[in-house]
Amino acid sequence: MQRIGKTVWKRLKANRQTLLWIVISFATLLIAWQVASMLSQGRVQIPAPLEVFEAFFRSMTVPIGKNTILEHAGISLWRVLLGFVVASVIGMAIGILMGVSPKAHAVINPLFEFVRPIPPIAWIPLSILWFGLGSSNKIFIIFLASFTYVTINSYEGARNVDPKLIGAARMLGASRRRVFTHVIFPSSVPYIFAGLQIALSVSWAAEVAAEIIYSQNGVGWIITMGMNNGNITQIMVGMIAIGVIGYLLSTLMRVVEGRLCRWNRQET
Amino acid sequence: MEPAGNIILRCEHLSRSFTTPSGTDYRVLGDVSFDVRENEFLVLFGPGQCGKTTLLNLLAGLDQPTGGFVEMQGEPVHAPSPSRGVVYQTTSLFPWLTVMGNVEFGPASRGIPKAERRKQAQYFIDLVGLKGFEKSYPNQLSGGMQQRAGIARAYCSDPSVLLMDEPFGHLDAQTRYMMEQELERIWRAEKRTVLFVTNNIEEALYLADRIILLTNCPSVICKEYMVNLPRPRNYVDPAFLQLRKEITREMDPTQ
Incomplete structure (x- = not known):
């Protein structure tokens, strides 16, 4: 963690210009928000930024419903x-x-193409009827959301292995199994990672959607409760939490990928 | 004059055709027979696109001939084997492994314990001049260094024959000269049977004990030369230039 912090800091220092633009960009948003909230008095309700941030940090210690916001986030995650x-x-x-066996591809792919166009949230009603109202139905939705992306990218990765590398491994005496574990798999890792990255952000979106439709806790629930009680500040608190967590998840994946796929980077 | 040494690799009436998309047969390799002798440096020399890589793949066991057969030390060749190491035209290093990981891949595949294969790999890494780059990834190396690593990897699986498919074809002229000298140095330090494919006449003459001339598609052997010049050779030595002229004229009588 410390090393990651250090590299981020180094990059920021090297890109003072970029940092400046980021500050300007957020400042503009906050000012626009503040102005909108002042103009909206008496019509639609837009709480002021300060009020929302205050509520956000307060919810870390004071529970919304039965749990603090950190606990809600933990449950969702x-x-x-x-x-x-x-x-x-x-x-x-x-x-x-599917990538290594054309037969497996021929059998599985049609099913896949059939199921894929159905967005994961369309499964929510079925999932609730099958798995009940608890966590299991949401886990099922997340499974559906991630599964397609990981499968397709792993397939692409395994299919695009350089045949020369397989030939080289066989010439060096690698068994079929070793070719699989030491050539096909590592060579697919960058593809798989791209799939995992999309899968994780889609999962997060699907989780929030499932919680909004029916849940008793989690960050999506915070939003629904806010809507039911007419508490706009609470809705915004929930939305900020969702955004921050989504951002952290994709950053985490990028860091892990950078570690595992160091060899794939273009060096000059 | 007959080359000395035991026959290690033999191909008899080897041919290979491919079916074109329109359904006709396209003959790339037509009836090629020759022997490779133990510890000789044999160069297959021919024009570009003349089926040299096809021939090499057959010898490696990565492809099956349409006619004829390949025999290694009396055994028919059907599949790839670590007894024949290959160095490819462009790098075929595993990009996710370091130089050390690549070089020790062969011994690791044969289940040799880590300490021992590290020692072997280190020996060949030092031999090819990559000491200090053990932990580098292929994309951090220059083209010449990648080929050095490729040579070390091929050597490290302890093959009886090294098959080299225009390994320096993609390097710039300067690096290419240097790598030719380096390869000769490595080969003299660690004698192996080498079958080297090239379309560069100087490279052929600099390295070869014996040169086999291939014609264009379908390729057949048109002539064989023994190169008895002392090593290391000099590109501007009169005898070198004389032989070069002779072979060039053989390939293209208009010159």
């Missing part, structure tokens, strides 16, 4: 993690299988 991990493991296995 836990569901995403479960669904995402299971989907990733199964997706990679099926995707790579």
Whole structure:
């Protein structure tokens, strides 16, 4: 973590110009927001930025419903993690299988193409009827949301392995199994990672949607409750939490990818 | 004059055709027979696109001939084997492995314990002049250094024959001269049987004990030369230039 912090800091220092633009960009947003909130008095309700941020930080210690906002975030993240991990493991296995075996591809792909156009949130009603109102139905939705992206990208990765590298490995005495684990798999990793990245952000969106439709906790629930109680500040607090977590998740994935795919970077 | 040494690799009446998209047969390699002797540096020399890579893939066992056969130490060749190492035209290093990881890939595939294969790999990394670059990834190396790593990797799986498919074809002229000298130095330090494919006559004459001339598609052997010049050779030595002239005229009688 410390090293990551250091590199981020180094980059910021090197790009003072960029930093300046980021500050300007956020300042503009906040000013526009403040002006809108002042102009909206008496018509639609737009709470002032300061009020929302205050409520946001207050909710870290004072619960909304039964839980603080951190607990709500934790509950949502836990569901995403479960669904995402299971989907990733199964997706990679099926995707790579499709990539190396044209027969497997011929059988699985049509099903895939059939199911894929159905957006994950369209499954929510079925999922609730099948898995009940608790966490399981949301985990199922997250699984569906991540699964397609991981599978397709793993397939692309396994299919695009340079045949010369497979030839080279076989000439060096690698068994079929070793070719699989030491050539096809590592060579697919950049593709798989691209899939995991999209899958994670789509999962997060699907989780929030599922919570908005029916839930008893989680960050999506905060928004729905805010709507039901006419509490606009609470809605905005929930939205900020969703945005921040989404941003942190994609940053985390980028850092992990940078570590694992160091070899794939273009060096000059 | 007959080349000395035991026959290690033999191909008899080897041919290879490919079916074109329109359905006709396209013959790339037509009836090629020759022997490779132990520890010789044999160069297959021919014009570009003449089926040299096709021939090399057959010898490697990565492809099957349409006619004829390949025999290695009396055994028929059907599949790739670590007894024949390949150095490719462009780098075929595993980009996700470091130089060390690449060079020790062969011994690791044969289940040699880590400490031992590290030692072997280090020896060949030092031999090809990559000491200090063990932890570099291929994309951090120059073209010449990548080919050095490729040579070390091929050597490290302890092959009886090294097959080299225009390994310096993509390098700039300066690096190419240097790599030719380096390869000769490496080969003299660690004698192996080498089958080297090139379309560069100077490279052929600088490296070869024996040169086999291939014609254009379908390629067949048109002539064989023994190169008995002392090593290391000099590109402007009169005998070198004489032989160069002779071979060039053989390939293109109008010159």
